[in-house]
Amino acid sequence: MQTPKQAPYIAAIEAGGTKFNCAIIDSDRNIISTKRIDTTTPEQTLDLVIAFFNEQKLAGFNFEKLGLACFGPLDLNKQSAHYGSITATPKPDWSNTPITSILEAALNCTIFLDTDVNAAALAEYKWGNATNASVAIYITIGTGVGGGVVINGQPLHGLIHPEIGHMIISPPKGIQGVCPFHGNCIEGLAAGRSMAKIWNQPAETLPDDHQAWDIQAQVLASLCHNLLLNFSPEKIILGGGVMNKPGLLENIINYTQESLNGYITLPESLTFADIILLPGLDQHSGLFGAFALTQQQ
Amino acid sequence: MQTPKQAPYIAAIEAGGTKFNCAIIDSDRNIISTKRIDTTTPEQTLDLVIAFFNEQKLAGFNFEKLGLACFGPLDLNKQSAHYGSITATPKPDWSNTPITSILEAALNCTIFLDTDVNAAALAEYKWGNATNASVAIYITIGTGVGGGVVINGQPLHGLIHPEIGHMIISPPKGIQGVCPFHGNCIEGLAAGRSMAKIWNQPAETLPDDHQAWDIQAQVLASLCHNLLLNFSPEKIILGGGVMNKPGLLENIINYTQESLNGYITLPESLTFADIILLPGLDQHSGLFGAFALTQQQ
Numbered sequence: 001m002q003t004p005k006q007a008p009y010i011a012a013i014e015a016g017g018t019k020f021n022c023a024i025i026d027s028d029r030n031i032i033s034t035k036r037i038d039t040t041t042p043e044q045t046l047d048l049v050i051a052f053f054n055e056q057k058l059a060g061f062n063f064e065k066l067g068l069a070c071f072g073p074l075d076l077n078k079q080s081a082h083y084g085s086i087t088a089t090p091k092p093d094w095s096n097t098p099i100t101s102i103l104e105a106a107l108n109c110t111i112f113l114d115t116d117v118n119a120a121a122l123a124e125y126k127w128g129n130a131t132n133a134s135v136a137i138y139i140t141i142g143t144g145v146g147g148g149v150v151i152n153g154q155p156l157h158g159l160i161h162p163e164i165g166h167m168i169i170s171p172p173k174g175i176q177g178v179c180p181f182h183g184n185c186i187e188g189l190a191a192g193r194s195m196a197k198i199w200n201q202p203a204e205t206l207p208d209d210h211q212a213w214d215i216q217a218q219v220l221a222s223l224c225h226n227l228l229l230n231f232s233p234e235k236i237i238l239g240g241g242v243m244n245k246p247g248l249l250e251n252i253i254n255y256t257q258e259s260l261n262g263y264i265t266l267p268e269s270l271t272f273a274d275i276i277l278l279p280g281l282d283q284h285s286g287l288f289g290a291f292a293l294t295q296q297q
Numbered sequence: 298m299q300t301p302k303q304a305p306y307i308a309a310i311e312a313g314g315t316k317f318n319c320a321i322i323d324s325d326r327n328i329i330s331t332k333r334i335d336t337t338t339p340e341q342t343l344d345l346v347i348a349f350f351n352e353q354k355l356a357g358f359n360f361e362k363l364g365l366a367c368f369g370p371l372d373l374n375k376q377s378a379h380y381g382s383i384t385a386t387p388k389p390d391w392s393n394t395p396i397t398s399i400l401e402a403a404l405n406c407t408i409f410l411d412t413d414v415n416a417a418a419l420a421e422y423k424w425g426n427a428t429n430a431s432v433a434i435y436i437t438i439g440t441g442v443g444g445g446v447v448i449n450g451q452p453l454h455g456l457i458h459p460e461i462g463h464m465i466i467s468p469p470k471g472i473q474g475v476c477p478f479h480g481n482c483i484e485g486l487a488a489g490r491s492m493a494k495i496w497n498q499p500a501e502t503l504p505d506d507h508q509a510w511d512i513q514a515q516v517l518a519s520l521c522h523n524l525l526l527n528f529s530p531e532k533i534i535l536g537g538g539v540m541n542k543p544g545l546l547e548n549i550i551n552y553t554q555e556s557l558n559g560y561i562t563l564p565e566s567l568t569f570a571d572i573i574l575l576p577g578l579d580q581h582s583g584l585f586g587a588f589a590l591t592q593q594q
Contacts, residue, residue: 077564088562135455151448158432158529159564159572166560167523170467170481181560184467226464230527232455263463263478265385267374267456275456 014286067290069119117148119289128280140240221255311583364587366416414445416586425577437537518552
């Protein structure tokens with residue numbers, strides 16, 4: 001008698017400050033089932049997450065591995081007593097949440113954890129617009145701004161992990177950033193939340209011809225300028241809701257070139273439009289990133 | 298009859314815009330002989346370099362490997378027809394100099410090439426103040442400003458190689474950077490040459506209590522702020538002549554902490570003074586970096 005062949009399903013969570021996207025994904029990277037859970041308190045949110053995955057198990061979608069692409073800051077040091085916890089975050093209630101051990105215990109599976117943005121960078125490196133890039137950077141410009149880096153196929157951690165959104169730049173004339181920590185960091189200038197404060201209206205209601213979008217392109221060009229000089233990346237992927245604005249990417253590319261002012265000579269046949277791109281995985285960089293984490297060693 | 302045992306001597310060059318430091322180094326990293334050659338034209342400079350190493354060969358210090366830690370920008374792409382050349386540099390006469398192939402042909406040895414700052418980062422990672430750092434950064438603040446990065450023991454290249462000195466920051470109030478490309482980049486604000494322009498006197502003649510040094514600490518703290526958030530390095534080594542100013546390092550550390558404003562929570566028992574350090578190899582980071590390159594695969 002043969003043992004029934006079981007498809008190696010994978011559980012994936014893209015855990016953000018607004019919502020947790022949960023999914024069962026098969027080994028061919030098809031999304032089998034998915035659920036969006038609002039981020040409220042850790043207890044309420046994680047109870048719903050656990051309930052979803054337990055239902056999936058009952059429905060026959062068993063899994064041994066769960067990829068967790070989580071908002072930070074995270075303790076990723078495997079030697080630390082707090083490995084797998086969300087550490088000091090301005091998000092109410094979530095500081096010091098041992099999210100990894102809670103899920104591991106409740107779902108009896110192995111968790112593969114990284115920041116949401118490192119995971120997204122990994123997915124774009126594997127299957128998206130940054131394939132074969134020895135240095136791939138993923139930036140999300142949404143409610144906040146975050147960045148992940150993959151170097152030679154490995155997510156960058158270092159001492160903690162990158163927090164690229166809080167890099168300081170020189171703001172365009174007359175503009176003042178609103179980050180409570182740093183004022184003029186990228187997040188304080190370009191996050192959706194910051195745009196709303198700077199212009200006194202929700203970012204999505206700013207008309208196409210509002211100067212806010214030109215300023216936004218200049219700020220994100222300074223980000224790209226600094227990323228290009230720091231990391232010398234082959235690819236910078238700009239994702240997140242704010243990047244849906246038509247024409248924004250093209251303006252960022254033009255201002256980046258203007259800002260670098262000829263200092264970097266690109267290898268023949270390359271232009272900055274080959275380096276600075278939207279995600280290749282559309283809205284799925286994060287969820288596929290969680291899936292990609294389970295394939296790492 | 299036994300073959301006489303020959304010590305595996307290594308040739309090393311730290312090639313800078315002001316001088317070429319050349320040396321023969323033995324396998325225990327003892328400097329056997331050294332010569333400083335002024336950087337003039339490529340022909341004149343390289344003729345003197347070749348003459349020095351040929352003399353060393355005649356004196357019995359044969360070598361098969363030469364480590365070349367060179368000012369950039371460099372073409373480090375081994376698939377490129379111009380691999381090993383200095384590319385477009387503002388340094389007179391040196392643009393498009395195929396320095397690697399010139400030295401290789403003249404000295405009949407294998408050349409191991411990287412940027413001077415990547416090589417210095419590698420030396421500090423191997424033997425200096427950044428040992429065991431998964432992310433080690435070396436910054437030189439001298440006539441210009443440059444930076445190298447070593448991640449998990451490998452120098453970072455990416456598309457070309459980092460050019461950290463040209464990262465843009467927000468300058469202290471009332472100060473205007475002088476970089477001909479970018480104005481307010483780190484090099485335009487903090488390089489020795491830029492300080493001289495901003496304050497109308499050579500940097501080394503600025504008295505200890507001149508406000509220039511407080512401004513300098515603020516600028517270099519912005520650099521450290523951005524490096525910490527981009528790379529999450531375990532170590533940032535600040536080298537170069539400008540860093541010899543007493544008290545400057547301590548002021549940079551204080552301003553960095555102030556600038557981050559509590560956003561990064563360091564692992565227990567660590568302070569920013571454990572992360573931001575002077576070189577452990579004193580003035581030898583560059584030359585030992587050239588030596589270290591010959592040990593890479």
